[in-house]
Amino acid sequence: MTATGQARLGRSSVTVGRTGLGTGPLGGLFAKVSDEQAHAALAAAWDSGIRYFDTAPHYGAGLAEERLGAFLTDRPRAEFTVSTKVGRLLQPGAPEPDAGFHGGRDRVRVLDYSADGVRRSLSESLERSGLDAFDLVLIHDPDDHWEPAVREAYPALERLRAEGVVKAVGVGMNQAAMLGRFVTETDIDCVMLSGRYTLLDRTAAEALLPRCQERGVSVLACGVFNSGVLADPRPGAHFDYAPASEDVLRRARRLADRCAAHGVALPAAAIAFPLRHPAVTGVVLGARSADEVLRNVEHTATRIPDELWAELDATETDA
DSSP states (O other): OOTTOEEEOTTSSOEEESEEEEOTGGGTBSSOOOHHHHHHHHHHHHHTTOOEEEOOTTTTTTHHHHHHHHHHTTSOGGGOEEEEEESEEEEESOOOTTSSBSSOOSEEEEEOOSHHHHHHHHHHHHHHHOOSOOSEEEEEOOTTOHHHIIIIIHHHHHHHHHTTSOSEEEEEESOSHHHHHHHHHSOOSEEEEESSSSSSOOGGGTTHHHHHHHHTOEEEEEOTTGGGTTTOOOTTOEETTEEOOHHHHHHHHHHHHHHHHTTOOHHHHHHHGGGGSTTEEEEEEEOSSHHHHHHHHHHHTOOOOHHHHHHHHHHHHTO
16 A cells, blocks of 8 residues: 555545545644644645545644645645545634644534535635535534435535545445434435544444445545554553543553564554455544654555454454
8 A cells, every 4th residue: 555546536536645635633622733844744645645535624623734735835736635625614713622633723613514604614614625626525413413414504515526626425424323324315426434444443344344345435534543543552642532442452462462473563553454345435634743654654665464464353352
């Protein structure tokens, strides 16, 4: 696997690299990131051949979109692919202490899955980023909002796709069940699946991934480290955006021990794991520094022995 390998999203004309850069950390997820640090991370990704970048209004209340757009402003538009998300509008206000981001803009997130909200969100994202268009637009986290998401947000994106305003549409969530409903009941091009097909959580393998394969819907796997515990299973590591429990830490350390016995770093196996499934088009890896980007790129080049996969599968089966 390399950062420069390309794959098409479903039936759309959009192509993404086997490795993409997620900009959540560049919006200050878990810890504040400076402009200089963010620029260095983006530059390291670009210099490593990464050409797919994912962002969202949610990330730093628009900060990640601004930083990504500023970096890409003098890059040839035909050379990169960008996705953003809809479902959260931003309004002026004090930063939300429970949003999980630090150092973001003074804006409040307001959930809005209406057709008007979709158009407004996309327009404001274009303004913040300075881009002329987004290649892929995803409905973001509609967990408790199925009806407006499927009855209003999706048809609005479908129209924008038909008009050529966007090339591909999809849904991004931290759960597999509702994504499966979108795959079954709509004509989306892809799903962005966070944390539900990893070394620690294989929920999506039960129904979602087979359904995506059957319907020709591409899967972009993100959250492959389950918020950090599969990158470094030390005390205090995060699992699904919260401190990992002792049980999760124990399971992650067992996986790390099996990897070490084969001379493989746990993060390398975590990155490669979802790509074993034919429905998965690529992985999107968040990073907050150039060093993290370069480590991830190095991990993507690691060959994982079949014997290790067998042991890791057995380890989780016995967990």
